[in-house]
Amino acid sequence: MKTIKKLITAPVTACLLASAIALSTPAHSEGLEVRIAYLGFEEDKGPLLSNSFPEPEDSGLKGAEVALRDNNSTGRFLKQTYHLDALHTDDADELYEFATQLHADGVRFFVANLPADQIRRLHETFGDDALLFNAGSKDDALRVNECIPGLLHTLPSRAMLADALGQWLAARRWNKWLLVTGQTEDDKAYAAAIRRAADRFGGRIVAEKEWDFDTDLRRTAQQELPMFTRASDYDVVIVADERGDFGEYLLYNTWLPRPVAGTQGLMPTGWHKAVEAWGAAQLHSRFERHADRWMNELDYASWAGVRTVGEAVAAIKTTELKDVRAFILSDDFQLAGFKGRRLEYRPWSGQLKQPIPLVHPRALVSQSPQEGFLHPVTDLDTLGFDAPESQCHVK
């Protein structure tokens, strides 16, 4: 896997806009400079069977860059200038060095498109003297029992994704699930979230299969998979294959003529090209002009992290860490995230609550929470771990 490394410090401001704007606006604040760090880890996923469509290598980074421009667009009317110090690489130690150096320079806002262990390492170093946005790990433990103060999550957790799918399956009354799980720890964690969703929404897992084949399915999927998916009657096959190793080959190759959902087929995701309502088309259009590709859930999570800082600083006109953190976790904070609802952070887990689109590669199928799944506070809290299930309170 080739190393891509990008180091950008982007003062996008002046060039864009200087002239035309005769700002007679009395300065709402006195020329604030806001530095945000972006840390992106490009994980080596190992060899994949399904490797015909490579994923972009700068997922996350491009979202942060678009958000920086968004922040500066508002910022120029408020005399606020946002800078992004970004590094995207496959070298974890280099990222750590980069982050600690920035922290020593006074940077306190970090958008971390990193796996959970690297996020923990950063937290151990910075303590609560930094605001970290987890824009790379779907790990439920980070949100439920580890209770890291100053850690917010813009990427949906596995539990949120699984619940989004579980609600939809319940709404369709497709209650009998065949669960197929890959070999990695991540796949097992995804499967655990699916089991939890089954319990919550009345799904019944009629059989579980673990994927341990080592043949090249591009040639033999038609022979192997119907046998592999033999089970008593099921309504849907749910696949837990986060790397995208074998899951794509399940579609149309199941023993029973049934749909496939989960990490392939019908996918719950934080963001997708097929999401176009609520102004999303405009965000896609800005993103595509900048990145020359489609915006994915990692881009969205990093975008949301950088935008959160921008929204908070624009509102309270200070970059003081404790004020910004308190404001983001207060009732006054809201982010317009192109999902049709105002987005807020859960004060117990620091998770950005958000609707979850259910997509197939070319269209939006639905968006959860589904109608009828009620909650005393907001139906968005029917997705993922709710306050009573979490031991945390990061506020």
Add this chain to the structure above:
Amino acid sequence: MFKKRLLTGLIAGALFSTPLFAGTAFISNERDNTISVIDTKSWEVVNTFNVGMRPRGILLNSDYSKLYVCASDSDRVEIYDAKTFEFITDLPSGDDPEQFALHPNDRLLFIANEDDDIVSVVDTETHQVLAQIEVGIEPEGMGVSPDGKWAVNTSETTNMLHWIDTETLELVDNTVIDQRPRHVEFTHDSQRLWASAEIGGTVTIYDVDSREEIHKINFEIKGVHPDRIQPVGIQLTQDGRYAFVALGPANHVAMIDQQTYEVLEYFLVGRRVWGVGLTPDDKYVISTNGVSGDVSIIDVEKREVIKTLKVGRYPWGVVAAP
């Protein structure tokens, strides 16, 4: 949609010449690339004609003879004869025009270019682009004050109102507003500006001279989660009595006292209502219900929804002529 009002002389003239001619409402159907024409007496769709791609904002000039259509994906503003529905000409608009507003002089057309973060000002006679004014991200709503002094644009992601002097065509002030501002509408005396914030869930009223906020309206509908109350389109009656606000996925239109800001009624209409239009006599409100593909007609005096009409896919803008 921004709408020009009748001069009394024109009313008299119209009444004399065609006393029985019912009014006409035009609906832009965003996903069908058509305009639905509705007879406002029988409340039937009497015609549907093709326009450019992704029609959104629509308006009429001051004598109601010309219909202007923002064809967003065709990157132009098209002008049609409002009686014969024949295409007359198109105007350069910049990329992705979404909403626009026509100056009372019928010459200056202010166009929000959603993808380019600018407001384009086009001369409707010479077709010249007179100015391109940089504003915030995703410029959306456009309004021009009836006295012709101000043009105001909203930027959805920057969350601001941008105040443009219509003489110098320069940006002179920016006002912070709640999340995702959509529509702006001036009162007919040009003293107040009403602005909706879709994600903020509010309508804010500004004093035009000082550009200060003077009131903020919140909405509450029994059985509807506050997140789903997303104000979009606004219309104000000429007599200064009522305001009507489309509340998006709350599927309701609010009727508000223009003076006290009290919400008087909530009308249940179709799904995801985003546009509202008034007939020129202020007797009926027409709401465009995007997701259900229909329009609802509200009788202002009776305070009830009297009819729902199927139109094209994703009805967006509405404007009515006498």
